[in-house]
Amino acid sequence: MEWLKKHIRVTISLMIREMSTRYGGKPGGYLWAFIDPIAHVGFMTFIFHAIARVPALGSSFALFFASGYLPYMFYSSMAGFINGAIKANRSLLSYPIVAPADVVVSRYFVQILTSSFVGFLVLFLVAAEDNLSVFGAIQLEKVVAASLMATLLGLGVGAANIALFARSSLYEKVFGIITRPMVLVSGVFFIPDSLPHPFRDIVLYNPLAHVIMWFRSGIYPEYRAAGLDVSYLVEWTASALFIGALLFTMSAQELREG
Known part of the structure; x- marks a missing residue:
């Protein structure tokens, strides 16, 4: 029990350090974690609104792209942040x-808290801008489950990459x-259901496509x-976590010694 308490205290200290130093070299500091996805969704909305009449779902371009970009962000930001955990x-x-x-x-918890707040903020701003009652229609259990699965998939990939990056720069x-x-x-930019065969089947081999579809089914x-x-996504995520934990554990001493 004392061992567990020690690691909890260390993890909390590391979380505070990560939040204070992340984006430290950029104007706006930690606010950049929120500015970047909002700007990204806004830019995509502007571009696609100019070349298409209606989005693939609903009537709001901003909501459609937010519902695709946010679950992808949960994965990509987690995997990227975990990748650099040891180096930093x-x-x-x-x-x-x-x-x-x-x-x-510590990086996992910092990123999941950051992504969750960013997701809420983006959806709130989209709803306010387009006068939508998004939060009343959301099936929260699907949105949360898809987001959590995305972060766990990112954790598994990130943990594996820590070990593999250390062994090979190539x-x-x-x-x-x-x-x-x-x-x-x-x-992110389309609905896999609408693709013709065999492109639809090819896209559905990608576990991230299932993350985004699951998230969108909770929004619309x-x-x-x-x-x-969902079973296919869970299998991918469990495999990524197992392989990531295995490679990371095997390389732990090497990683500590640098």
Whole structure:
């Protein structure tokens, strides 16, 4: 029990440190975590509103893109933040009391709190701008479940990447190249249900497409999300967490020594 209390205290201290130092080199500091997604949704809304008459769901372009971008953000921001956990806290690992796992856990909780607040803020601003009663129609259990699954998938991928990045700089570059277009093929800008065969089936191999469909089904009561397979998403997430934990644990001593 004393061991657990020690790690909880270390994790809380690391969380406070992460929140105070994150985005420290950028104007606005930590506010950039909120400015970036709001600006992103606003920019996408402006562009697509100019080239299309109506969004694929509902009547609000802003809500449609927010419902696609936010669940993707829950995954991508988590995976990216976890990826750099050890590099950013290398000096702290020289203290025996700080374990590599403490650094990862603290970053997970900081990011999930940040993403949750960002998600609420974006939806609130979209609803206010378009005079929508979004929060009255939301099926909260679906939105929360999809968001949580996205963060866990990001945690698993991020933990695996910590170990793999440390072993191969080439892998780090290849991973960045492969995942960069992921936002384009995950259903952020479209609905996978509307794609013709075989493109629909190909897109549905991507677990992030299921995260976004699940999230959107909680925003739009009329959206049936044909093709959504929650079991497939859970299997992917469990596999990512297992592989991530295994690789991270095997590399823990190496990571501490740098």
